């Protein structure tokens with residue numbers, strides 16, 4: 272699967288544009304109105320220099336009386352103020368409309384990206400760097416919105432201005448206009464170079480921002496380990512390196528802009544000087560009126576502004592497109608585990624589980640489970656033991672269909688799990704995993720996960736079952752006690768108890784415990800085990816535990832080694848076999864053979 276690389280470009284621009292336009296569709300009317308308003312402000316701005324020139328000509332014309340000139344001046348001033356005011360007001364509404372559209376588009380894109388990521392399989396999510404995903408959900412929608420709100424409209428506005436000013440210049444004096452146009456090749460060369468270098472610089476900035484985001488998100492999560500192992504200086508040095516790289520790329524980008532803008536300004540100055548030289552000569556020769564010369568001069572100043580902006584806006588367009596590509600990459604990544612179209616809804620769960628010659632690999636050609644077969648009957652508790660990495664957790668992950676197997680079959684109550692709706696399957700399963708995750712919020716939020724149908728009474732019952740009541744009693748605000756990010760204000764055992772209550776409150780039929788009590792003291796552990804065995808709705812329990820005392824009383828113990836089942840039986844049966852389980856038990860309790868049989 273792709274890792275949403277920051278460099279690749281694949282989508283054809285046409286398709287990309289088509290797809291992007293679908294996000295504008297709901298705002299078509301507002302967008303077109305904003306366009307119309309843009310035309311109004313553009314024309315208003317373009318009229319004034321011409322009006323100024325014509326007024327000057329009128330003022331210096333001896334054919335008109337003084338009173339008439341004053342009257343024209345007053346009316347002209349009123350009209351100019353009215354035009355300016357209208358332009359400001361219209362500009363305000365145009366901006367408001369565009370910004371609203373931009374925010375709506377950003378909002379929709381962020382939502383789509385997040386919803387899509389939520390539906391990817393655990394296997395796919397494990398492969399994605401969180402920092403990059405954060406960039407996909409924040410910076411990229413922002414770039415697209417900027418493209419819609421600023422770039423496209425202003426790009427069209429600038430082309431329009433360039434075109435109209437060009438015509439006005441030719442109409443006022445085509446010889447002088449040609450002189451101004453002679454500078455265009457220089458501008459085109461400068462703009463091409465600018466686009467090339469600025470595009471590279473921008474790409475560097477993006478990659479470096481992504482790298483900084485990724486580094487921060489990973490290292491802030493792992494800060495405890497950094498501190499415990501005294502690695503702060505090393506991490507600070509590493510961060511300094513990527514931070515320096517980011518700063519350098521920003522500075523390169525700023526420098527490119529810093530060079531480009533004065534170059535355009537210089538060319539504009541050359542054009543202005545030529546205009547003054549030839550303009551004054553033309554006025555003195557009587558070919559051009561003083562007023563139109565001034566209009567021409569102002570228009571020349573205005574002519575170079577859009578030229579400079581167009582190059583920069585092309586970059587904005589490119590940024591928007593490249594962000595769109597990356598977002599669509601995420602959105603086009605199909606979840607690799609999906610419900611079949613005719614997937615069925617489980618209406619009850621009796622508790623039968625069967626693995627039939629299951630082969631599974633996370634990575635091609637690295638088999639983690641090699642032909643695993645076993646059966647679990649209703650009301651049984653089955654434990655999995657074995658060395659680290661032997662495949663115990665993998666078996667549990669497959670039962671909840673976090674991954675699909677490559678060969679064999681997994682049956683739940685005799686039904687292949689690939690034909691059952693995942694949500695329906697998980698409804699019956701309570702999972703207590705090795706890595707407990709708590710969300711920031713309250714204890715109540717963490718147990719109910721926002722499900723309004725779970726009452727405080729349900730929570731109390733679940734808490735009593737798992738021994739969380741002792742923890743809650745100590746807290747002044749009980750269930751409303753605040754849980755900090757990742758549950759950092761609780762001990763590991765307390766965190767396990769909270770997530771235990773979360774698993775139990777949903778009344779699961781199958782309970783999966785993966786090292787669920789590893790951080791809980793033996794006394795609480797036995798209370799929990801007792802309670803779980805009394806819970807009426809739990810028919811089947813699957814346990815992975817390294818502490819063998821935890822699983823001794825299971826109906827069956829399955830011993831795993833290197834992805835295969837090597838032994839199966841009750842605690843006593845396995846001890847008698849004197850195989851791997853016997854060795855594990857001996858190692859753990861440091862007991863002599865005679866003691867074990869006793």
Ligand SMILES: Nc1ncnc2c1ncn2[C@@H]1O[C@H](COP(=O)(O)OP(=O)(O)OP(=O)(O)O)[C@@H](O)[C@H]1O
Nearest residue numbers: 397633634639657658659660661662663664665666
């Ligand atoms: N997401 C993954 N991607 C690739 N390989 C994985 C992944 N998860 C686990 N593995 C590999 O699969 C093998 C079995 O892992 P599993 O977690 O099932 O072991 P386990 O028996 O539960 O170990 P432990 O007792 O340490 O929890 C290991 O070699 C592990 O490296």
